[in-house]
Amino acid sequence: xxxxxxxxxxxxxxxLTRTPTILNALLRGLPSVWVRRNEGKDSWNAFDIVGHLxxxxxxxxxxxxxxxxxxGEERPFDPFDRFAQAKESRGKSLEQLLDEFARSRKENLxxxxxxxxxxxxxxxxxxxxxxxxxxxxxLLATWAVHDLxxxxxxxxxxxxxxxxxxxxxSAYLGVLQCNGHSAP
Amino acid sequence: xxxxxxxxxxxxxxxLTRTPTILNALLRGLPSVWVRRNEGKDSWNAFDIVGHLxxxxxxxxxxxxxxxxxxGEERPFDPFDRFAQAKESRGKSLEQLLDEFARSRKENLxxxxxxxxxxxxxxxxxxxxxxxxxxxxxLLATWAVHDLxxxxxxxxxxxxxxxxxxxxxSAYLGVLQCNGHSAP
Numbered sequence: 001x002x003x004x005x006x007x008x009x010x011x012x013x014x015x016l017t018r019t020p021t022i023l024n025a026l027l028r029g030l031p032s033v034w035v036r037r038n039e040g041k042d043s044w045n046a047f048d049i050v051g052h053l054x055x056x057x058x059x060x061x062x063x064x065x066x067x068x069x070x071x072g073e074e075r076p077f078d079p080f081d082r083f084a085q086a087k088e089s090r091g092k093s094l095e096q097l098l099d100e101f102a103r104s105r106k107e108n109l110x111x112x113x114x115x116x117x118x119x120x121x122x123x124x125x126x127x128x129x130x131x132x133x134x135x136x137x138x139l140l141a142t143w144a145v146h147d148l149x150x151x152x153x154x155x156x157x158x159x160x161x162x163x164x165x166x167x168x169x170s171a172y173l174g175v176l177q178c179n180g181h182s183a184p
Numbered sequence: 185x186x187x188x189x190x191x192x193x194x195x196x197x198x199x200l201t202r203t204p205t206i207l208n209a210l211l212r213g214l215p216s217v218w219v220r221r222n223e224g225k226d227s228w229n230a231f232d233i234v235g236h237l238x239x240x241x242x243x244x245x246x247x248x249x250x251x252x253x254x255x256g257e258e259r260p261f262d263p264f265d266r267f268a269q270a271k272e273s274r275g276k277s278l279e280q281l282l283d284e285f286a287r288s289r290k291e292n293l294x295x296x297x298x299x300x301x302x303x304x305x306x307x308x309x310x311x312x313x314x315x316x317x318x319x320x321x322x323l324l325a326t327w328a329v330h331d332l333x334x335x336x337x338x339x340x341x342x343x344x345x346x347x348x349x350x351x352x353x354s355a356y357l358g359v360l361q362c363n364g365h366s367a368p
Protein backbone atom coordinates (compact mmCIF):
# COMPACT_ATOMS: atom_id res chain seq x y z
CA UNK A 1 0.00 0.00 0.00
CA UNK A 2 1.24 3.49 -0.81
CA UNK A 3 1.24 6.18 1.83
CA UNK A 4 -1.20 9.06 1.86
CA UNK A 5 1.25 11.35 0.14
CA UNK A 6 2.39 9.19 -2.72
CA UNK A 7 1.19 10.02 -6.20
CA UNK A 8 0.68 7.39 -8.87
CA UNK A 9 0.09 8.32 -12.48
CA UNK A 10 -1.97 5.17 -13.02
CA UNK A 11 -4.17 5.90 -10.01
CA UNK A 12 -4.75 9.52 -10.96
CA UNK A 13 -5.51 8.52 -14.54
CA UNK A 14 -8.06 5.97 -13.27
CA UNK A 15 -10.03 8.84 -11.72
CA LEU A 16 -9.59 11.24 -14.64
CA THR A 17 -10.76 8.64 -17.14
CA ARG A 18 -13.97 7.98 -15.26
CA THR A 19 -15.22 11.52 -14.74
CA PRO A 20 -16.96 12.05 -18.10
CA THR A 21 -18.87 8.78 -17.63
CA ILE A 22 -19.81 9.74 -14.08
CA LEU A 23 -21.09 13.15 -15.18
CA ASN A 24 -23.08 11.57 -17.98
CA ALA A 25 -24.65 9.07 -15.58
CA LEU A 26 -25.43 11.84 -13.09
CA LEU A 27 -26.60 14.69 -15.30
CA ARG A 28 -27.67 13.69 -18.79
CA GLY A 29 -31.43 13.95 -19.15
CA LEU A 30 -32.02 14.98 -15.54
CA PRO A 31 -35.06 17.19 -14.84
CA SER A 32 -34.15 20.87 -14.83
CA VAL A 33 -34.71 21.27 -11.09
CA TRP A 34 -31.46 19.37 -10.56
CA VAL A 35 -29.31 20.90 -13.28
CA ARG A 36 -30.45 24.50 -13.75
CA ARG A 37 -30.73 25.56 -10.14
CA ASN A 38 -27.89 26.71 -7.95
CA GLU A 39 -27.40 27.40 -4.24
CA GLY A 40 -28.55 31.00 -4.50
CA LYS A 41 -26.99 34.29 -5.57
CA ASP A 42 -24.13 33.82 -8.02
CA SER A 43 -23.36 30.23 -7.01
CA TRP A 44 -22.95 27.63 -9.73
CA ASN A 45 -25.42 25.14 -11.11
CA ALA A 46 -24.54 21.89 -12.89
CA PHE A 47 -24.39 23.75 -16.20
CA ASP A 48 -21.77 26.18 -14.84
CA ILE A 49 -19.74 23.37 -13.28
CA VAL A 50 -19.47 21.32 -16.49
CA GLY A 51 -18.57 24.51 -18.37
CA HIS A 52 -15.82 25.20 -15.84
CA LEU A 53 -14.43 21.67 -16.26
CA UNK A 54 -14.25 22.21 -20.03
CA UNK A 55 -12.29 25.45 -19.59
CA UNK A 56 -9.88 23.57 -17.32
CA UNK A 57 -9.29 20.95 -20.00
CA UNK A 58 -8.47 23.59 -22.54
CA UNK A 59 -6.46 26.11 -20.53
CA UNK A 60 -5.30 24.58 -17.28
CA UNK A 61 -4.06 21.02 -16.81
CA UNK A 62 -2.20 19.91 -19.92
CA UNK A 63 -1.06 23.43 -20.90
CA UNK A 64 0.49 23.79 -17.43
CA UNK A 65 2.09 20.33 -17.65
CA UNK A 66 3.71 21.40 -20.92
CA UNK A 67 4.95 24.67 -19.38
CA UNK A 68 6.61 22.67 -16.59
CA UNK A 69 8.25 20.28 -19.05
CA UNK A 70 9.36 22.98 -21.46
CA UNK A 71 10.19 25.92 -19.21
CA GLY A 72 10.41 24.66 -15.62
CA GLU A 73 10.15 27.43 -13.04
CA GLU A 74 11.25 30.12 -15.48
CA ARG A 75 7.84 30.70 -16.96
CA PRO A 76 4.96 31.01 -14.48
CA PHE A 77 1.64 29.45 -15.51
CA ASP A 78 -0.96 31.68 -17.10
CA PRO A 79 -3.63 32.53 -14.48
CA PHE A 80 -6.77 30.39 -14.73
CA ASP A 81 -10.02 32.20 -15.52
CA ARG A 82 -12.64 30.80 -13.17
CA PHE A 83 -15.43 32.66 -14.93
CA ALA A 84 -14.64 31.97 -18.58
CA GLN A 85 -17.42 29.38 -18.84
CA ALA A 86 -20.15 32.01 -18.49
CA LYS A 87 -19.28 33.30 -21.94
CA GLU A 88 -18.14 30.06 -23.53
CA SER A 89 -21.14 27.95 -22.51
CA ARG A 90 -23.71 30.49 -23.69
CA GLY A 91 -26.32 29.00 -26.01
CA LYS A 92 -25.18 25.42 -25.48
CA SER A 93 -27.25 22.64 -23.96
CA LEU A 94 -26.01 20.63 -21.00
CA GLU A 95 -25.81 17.62 -23.29
CA GLN A 96 -23.51 19.53 -25.66
CA LEU A 97 -21.30 20.51 -22.74
CA LEU A 98 -21.13 16.91 -21.51
CA ASP A 99 -20.09 15.77 -24.99
CA GLU A 100 -17.51 18.52 -25.25
CA PHE A 101 -16.05 17.69 -21.85
CA ALA A 102 -15.82 13.97 -22.67
CA ARG A 103 -14.08 14.69 -25.97
CA SER A 104 -11.67 17.18 -24.46
CA ARG A 105 -10.78 14.92 -21.52
CA LYS A 106 -10.15 12.00 -23.86
CA GLU A 107 -7.81 14.08 -26.00
CA ASN A 108 -5.94 15.35 -22.96
CA LEU A 109 -5.49 11.87 -21.48
CA UNK A 110 -4.14 10.68 -24.84
CA UNK A 111 -1.73 13.62 -24.85
CA UNK A 112 -0.69 12.83 -21.27
CA UNK A 113 0.02 9.23 -22.19
CA UNK A 114 1.99 10.34 -25.25
CA UNK A 115 4.33 12.29 -22.94
CA UNK A 116 5.46 8.89 -21.60
CA UNK A 117 6.30 10.47 -18.25
CA UNK A 118 9.00 8.77 -16.18
CA UNK A 119 9.20 8.92 -12.38
CA UNK A 120 11.89 11.60 -12.55
CA UNK A 121 9.67 13.78 -14.74
CA UNK A 122 7.04 13.84 -12.00
CA UNK A 123 9.40 15.74 -9.71
CA UNK A 124 10.00 18.52 -12.23
CA UNK A 125 9.08 21.94 -10.97
CA UNK A 126 7.00 24.79 -12.26
CA UNK A 127 5.91 28.19 -11.00
CA UNK A 128 2.31 28.87 -10.01
CA UNK A 129 1.55 32.62 -10.15
CA UNK A 130 0.08 32.57 -6.63
CA UNK A 131 1.18 29.35 -4.95
CA UNK A 132 4.84 29.48 -5.95
CA UNK A 133 6.86 26.37 -6.74
CA UNK A 134 4.84 23.25 -7.54
CA UNK A 135 5.75 19.91 -9.08
CA UNK A 136 4.32 18.07 -12.06
CA UNK A 137 3.02 15.31 -9.79
CA UNK A 138 1.20 17.91 -7.67
CA LEU A 139 -0.37 19.36 -10.81
CA LEU A 140 -1.58 15.94 -11.98
CA ALA A 141 -2.85 15.00 -8.50
CA THR A 142 -4.73 18.30 -8.41
CA TRP A 143 -6.32 17.57 -11.78
CA ALA A 144 -7.86 14.40 -10.29
CA VAL A 145 -8.88 15.98 -6.97
CA HIS A 146 -10.35 18.93 -8.88
CA ASP A 147 -12.72 16.46 -10.56
CA LEU A 148 -13.66 15.15 -7.11
CA UNK A 149 -14.18 18.64 -5.69
CA UNK A 150 -16.72 19.34 -8.41
CA UNK A 151 -18.46 16.00 -7.94
CA UNK A 152 -18.68 16.94 -4.27
CA UNK A 153 -20.09 20.33 -5.26
CA UNK A 154 -22.59 18.83 -7.74
CA UNK A 155 -24.03 16.47 -5.13
CA UNK A 156 -24.36 19.39 -2.73
CA UNK A 157 -26.01 21.74 -5.25
CA UNK A 158 -28.50 19.03 -6.17
CA UNK A 159 -29.25 18.12 -2.53
CA UNK A 160 -29.85 21.79 -1.76
CA UNK A 161 -32.92 21.77 -3.99
CA UNK A 162 -34.62 19.32 -1.60
CA UNK A 163 -33.47 21.03 1.58
CA UNK A 164 -37.07 21.73 2.57
CA UNK A 165 -38.61 18.67 0.96
CA UNK A 166 -36.83 16.24 3.29
CA UNK A 167 -38.44 17.85 6.35
CA UNK A 168 -36.93 16.84 9.71
CA UNK A 169 -34.52 14.39 8.06
CA SER A 170 -32.33 17.35 7.10
CA ALA A 171 -30.62 16.94 10.48
CA TYR A 172 -29.32 13.52 9.41
CA LEU A 173 -28.15 14.41 5.90
CA GLY A 174 -24.56 15.58 5.98
CA VAL A 175 -24.59 17.04 2.49
CA LEU A 176 -27.11 19.62 3.71
CA GLN A 177 -24.65 20.77 6.38
CA CYS A 178 -21.86 21.36 3.86
CA ASN A 179 -21.22 25.09 3.77
CA GLY A 180 -20.11 25.57 0.23
CA HIS A 181 -16.37 25.27 0.74
CA SER A 182 -16.21 23.27 -2.45
CA ALA A 183 -17.02 26.18 -4.67
CA PRO A 184 -13.79 25.99 -6.62
CA UNK B 185 -40.53 25.89 -12.05
CA UNK B 186 -41.29 24.30 -8.71
CA UNK B 187 -40.24 26.00 -5.51
CA UNK B 188 -37.37 24.82 -3.33
CA UNK B 189 -39.71 22.93 -1.05
CA UNK B 190 -41.85 21.11 -3.54
CA UNK B 191 -41.37 17.38 -3.95
CA UNK B 192 -41.94 15.62 -7.24
CA UNK B 193 -42.04 11.85 -7.46
CA UNK B 194 -40.73 11.97 -11.03
CA UNK B 195 -37.80 14.20 -10.05
CA UNK B 196 -36.85 12.09 -7.04
CA UNK B 197 -37.09 8.93 -9.12
CA UNK B 198 -34.81 10.47 -11.75
CA UNK B 199 -32.08 10.70 -9.10
CA LEU B 200 -32.76 7.31 -7.53
CA THR B 201 -32.64 5.57 -10.91
CA ARG B 202 -29.23 7.00 -11.76
CA THR B 203 -27.34 6.18 -8.57
CA PRO B 204 -26.34 2.57 -9.40
CA THR B 205 -24.96 3.69 -12.77
CA ILE B 206 -23.08 6.56 -11.15
CA LEU B 207 -21.53 4.28 -8.52
CA ASN B 208 -20.52 1.81 -11.22
CA ALA B 209 -18.90 4.56 -13.26
CA LEU B 210 -17.13 5.91 -10.20
CA LEU B 211 -16.02 2.76 -8.37
CA ARG B 212 -15.96 -0.38 -10.49
CA GLY B 213 -12.39 -1.45 -11.19
CA LEU B 214 -10.83 1.53 -9.41
CA PRO B 215 -7.38 0.97 -7.85
CA SER B 216 -7.63 0.01 -4.18
CA VAL B 217 -6.18 3.30 -2.94
CA TRP B 218 -9.49 4.92 -3.84
CA VAL B 219 -11.92 2.27 -2.65
CA ARG B 220 -10.34 0.55 0.35
CA ARG B 221 -9.04 3.55 2.23
CA ASN B 222 -11.07 5.73 4.53
CA GLU B 223 -10.58 9.07 6.28
CA GLY B 224 -8.91 7.52 9.31
CA LYS B 225 -10.09 5.77 12.48
CA ASP B 226 -13.47 4.10 12.04
CA SER B 227 -14.61 6.29 9.13
CA TRP B 228 -16.07 4.64 6.06
CA ASN B 229 -14.43 3.67 2.79
CA ALA B 230 -16.22 3.15 -0.52
CA PHE B 231 -16.81 -0.48 0.37
CA ASP B 232 -18.60 0.47 3.60
CA ILE B 233 -20.66 3.13 1.85
CA VAL B 234 -22.00 0.82 -0.85
CA GLY B 235 -22.75 -1.78 1.83
CA HIS B 236 -24.70 0.85 3.78
CA LEU B 237 -26.72 1.78 0.68
CA UNK B 238 -27.65 -1.90 0.23
CA UNK B 239 -28.88 -2.15 3.82
CA UNK B 240 -30.99 0.96 3.23
CA UNK B 241 -32.60 -0.65 0.20
CA UNK B 242 -33.55 -3.72 2.19
CA UNK B 243 -34.57 -2.25 5.53
CA UNK B 244 -35.21 1.46 5.24
CA UNK B 245 -36.88 3.19 2.33
CA UNK B 246 -39.57 0.94 0.89
CA UNK B 247 -40.28 -0.86 4.19
CA UNK B 248 -40.91 2.53 5.79
CA UNK B 249 -43.07 3.64 2.87
CA UNK B 250 -45.19 0.54 3.39
CA UNK B 251 -45.47 1.19 7.13
CA UNK B 252 -46.78 4.71 6.38
CA UNK B 253 -49.30 3.41 3.87
CA UNK B 254 -50.48 0.51 6.03
CA UNK B 255 -50.24 1.87 9.57
CA GLY B 256 -49.84 5.64 9.38
CA GLU B 257 -48.55 7.17 12.60
CA GLU B 258 -49.68 4.25 14.73
CA ARG B 259 -46.64 2.10 14.09
CA PRO B 260 -43.27 3.85 14.37
CA PHE B 261 -40.60 2.82 11.89
CA ASP B 262 -38.08 0.21 12.95
CA PRO B 263 -34.80 1.95 13.82
CA PHE B 264 -32.20 1.83 11.03
CA ASP B 265 -28.96 0.00 11.77
CA ARG B 266 -26.14 2.20 10.50
CA PHE B 267 -23.57 -0.50 11.11
CA ALA B 268 -25.27 -3.57 9.67
CA GLN B 269 -23.11 -3.50 6.54
CA ALA B 270 -19.97 -4.44 8.46
CA LYS B 271 -21.38 -7.93 8.96
CA GLU B 272 -23.38 -8.22 5.77
CA SER B 273 -20.63 -7.13 3.38
CA ARG B 274 -18.00 -9.45 4.82
CA GLY B 275 -16.29 -11.63 2.23
CA LYS B 276 -17.88 -9.82 -0.71
CA SER B 277 -16.03 -7.89 -3.39
CA LEU B 278 -16.88 -4.30 -4.21
CA GLU B 279 -18.09 -5.51 -7.59
CA GLN B 280 -20.51 -7.92 -5.90
CA LEU B 281 -21.81 -5.10 -3.70
CA LEU B 282 -22.31 -2.82 -6.71
CA ASP B 283 -24.28 -5.55 -8.47
CA GLU B 284 -26.35 -6.21 -5.36
CA PHE B 285 -27.12 -2.51 -4.90
CA ALA B 286 -28.15 -2.11 -8.55
CA ARG B 287 -30.46 -5.13 -8.36
CA SER B 288 -31.99 -4.06 -5.07
CA ARG B 289 -32.55 -0.48 -6.21
CA LYS B 290 -34.19 -1.67 -9.41
CA GLU B 291 -36.58 -3.91 -7.49
CA ASN B 292 -37.45 -1.13 -5.07
CA LEU B 293 -38.14 1.38 -7.81
CA UNK B 294 -40.40 -1.16 -9.52
CA UNK B 295 -42.21 -1.66 -6.21
CA UNK B 296 -42.51 2.11 -5.76
CA UNK B 297 -44.01 2.47 -9.22
CA UNK B 298 -46.42 -0.40 -8.53
CA UNK B 299 -47.81 1.55 -5.56
CA UNK B 300 -49.14 4.05 -8.11
CA UNK B 301 -48.94 6.85 -5.56
CA UNK B 302 -51.32 9.76 -5.97
CA UNK B 303 -50.64 13.30 -4.78
CA UNK B 304 -52.80 12.78 -1.71
CA UNK B 305 -50.79 9.69 -0.75
CA UNK B 306 -47.64 11.79 -0.57
CA UNK B 307 -49.06 13.76 2.35
CA UNK B 308 -49.73 10.64 4.43
CA UNK B 309 -47.99 10.63 7.77
CA UNK B 310 -45.79 8.17 9.62
CA UNK B 311 -43.88 8.13 12.88
CA UNK B 312 -40.09 8.25 12.94
CA UNK B 313 -38.75 6.83 16.23
CA UNK B 314 -36.56 9.91 16.80
CA UNK B 315 -37.78 12.64 14.47
CA UNK B 316 -41.48 12.29 15.18
CA UNK B 317 -44.14 12.84 12.52
CA UNK B 318 -42.92 12.70 8.92
CA UNK B 319 -44.71 12.44 5.59
CA UNK B 320 -44.34 9.98 2.76
CA UNK B 321 -43.05 12.73 0.47
CA UNK B 322 -40.37 13.61 3.05
CA LEU B 323 -39.33 9.96 3.21
CA LEU B 324 -39.02 9.72 -0.57
CA ALA B 325 -37.18 13.04 -0.84
CA THR B 326 -34.80 11.80 1.84
CA TRP B 327 -34.18 8.60 -0.10
CA ALA B 328 -32.89 10.70 -3.02
CA VAL B 329 -30.87 13.15 -0.89
CA HIS B 330 -29.40 10.22 1.02
CA ASP B 331 -27.93 9.00 -2.29
CA LEU B 332 -26.47 12.47 -2.81
CA UNK B 333 -25.07 12.63 0.71
CA UNK B 334 -23.13 9.45 0.06
CA UNK B 335 -21.92 10.62 -3.33
CA UNK B 336 -20.73 13.73 -1.53
CA UNK B 337 -19.01 11.53 1.06
CA UNK B 338 -17.43 9.24 -1.57
CA UNK B 339 -15.87 12.16 -3.43
CA UNK B 340 -14.51 13.46 -0.11
CA UNK B 341 -13.10 10.10 1.04
CA UNK B 342 -11.37 9.66 -2.31
CA UNK B 343 -9.99 13.20 -2.37
CA UNK B 344 -8.61 12.70 1.13
CA UNK B 345 -6.16 10.10 -0.18
CA UNK B 346 -4.41 12.79 -2.23
CA UNK B 347 -4.50 15.45 0.48
CA UNK B 348 -0.70 15.54 0.56
CA UNK B 349 -0.11 14.70 -3.08
CA UNK B 350 -1.71 17.94 -4.32
CA UNK B 351 0.82 20.03 -2.38
CA UNK B 352 -0.02 23.75 -2.08
CA UNK B 353 -3.12 23.36 -4.27
CA SER B 354 -4.95 21.92 -1.24
CA ALA B 355 -5.87 25.51 -0.35
CA TYR B 356 -7.96 25.78 -3.53
CA LEU B 357 -9.73 22.42 -3.37
CA GLY B 358 -12.96 22.74 -1.43
CA VAL B 359 -13.50 19.03 -1.01
CA LEU B 360 -10.36 18.95 1.17
CA GLN B 361 -11.90 21.52 3.51
CA CYS B 362 -15.06 19.45 4.04
CA ASN B 363 -15.04 18.33 7.64
CA GLY B 364 -16.82 15.04 7.41
CA HIS B 365 -20.33 16.25 8.17
CA SER B 366 -21.59 13.91 5.49
CA ALA B 367 -20.87 10.74 7.40
CA PRO B 368 -23.20 8.87 7.37
